[in-house]
Amino acid sequence: MALALFDLDKTLLGGDSDFLWGEFLSEIGAVDINEYQKKNQAFFDDYDKGKLDINKYLEFCLTPLANHSIKQLKVWHRQFMLEKIQPILLEKAQKVIDLHKKRGDKVIVITATNSFVARPIAQAYGIDELLATEPEILNGKFSGKVSGEACFQIGKIHRAQQWCENNNETLENAYFYSDSHNDLPLLELVDNPVVVHGDEMLKAIAKQRNWLSLDWT
Numbered sequence: 001m002a003l004a005l006f007d008l009d010k011t012l013l014g015g016d017s018d019f020l021w022g023e024f025l026s027e028i029g030a031v032d033i034n035e036y037q038k039k040n041q042a043f044f045d046d047y048d049k050g051k052l053d054i055n056k057y058l059e060f061c062l063t064p065l066a067n068h069s070i071k072q073l074k075v076w077h078r079q080f081m082l083e084k085i086q087p088i089l090l091e092k093a094q095k096v097i098d099l100h101k102k103r104g105d106k107v108i109v110i111t112a113t114n115s116f117v118a119r120p121i122a123q124a125y126g127i128d129e130l131l132a133t134e135p136e137i138l139n140g141k142f143s144g145k146v147s148g149e150a151c152f153q154i155g156k157i158h159r160a161q162q163w164c165e166n167n168n169e170t171l172e173n174a175y176f177y178s179d180s181h182n183d184l185p186l187l188e189l190v191d192n193p194v195v196v197h198g199d200e201m202l203k204a205i206a207k208q209r210n211w212l213s214l215d216w217t
Contacts, residue, residue: 003171004100005160005186006093006127007178008111008118011196014088014217017121018061018113019044024080031064048199050181054112054152059144062135065116066144073142077120085121092216093196096177097125106169110160110176110186112152116142131159156186177214181205 009016022040026033039060046052065073100107108129109122115132122130136147149155164170175192176183181201187193195206195213206213 001104003174004105004107005110005176010179012093020084021117054150062144065142090216154185
């Protein structure tokens with residue numbers, strides 16, 4: 001058995017769930033549409049350039065969670081899944097997930113997106129194990145802050161290593177599927193890095209290093 005780690009946004013999905021969640025909240029009037037969409041796009045652009053300030057971004061995207069009850073957020077998320085996520089689930093991604101399961105591999109989604117947004121998406125692919133940025137919950141509500149370390153860049157390595165330690169597993173022979181150069185630390189660590197829908201920087205690196213590159217769209 002090996003671990004099969006999958007990034008979420010733009011890898012398992014034909015889009016970015018974190019960005020789309022922000023757009024969705026704007027569209028339903030849960031946040032100020034003009035201000036929020038402008039900032040959402042700016043953070044999204046910074047991520048693509050490898051310049052994202054993860055702490056500022058998390059403060060931005062976790063604030064709406066703190067401003068509403070978890071019950072209301074779950075209602076919205078079900079609508080979000082139908083309107084924004086179902087259309088961008090990828091059949092080829094599901095086939096690769098199912099192949100790893102058939103081999104007996106442990107399949108895990110590992111993403112910087114917060115677990116409230118990400119978990120139902122992972123479950124839609126039949127994946128129960130999720131390593132994500134964890135939003136803090138206090139007194140039954142989201143606080144707007146992060147619990148622990150963000151699951152981003154080197155944080156993904158820390159979370160994967162901690163999971164292995166807790167579950168008596170190893171990253172030996174592990175696979176990691178990702179689209180982004182932001183995931184280079186973990187891609188370089190595993191024995192089987194796989195680029196899926198790679199950004200320009202990552203595609204160039206993959207070509208230099210003879211990494212497998214795939215397109216599931």
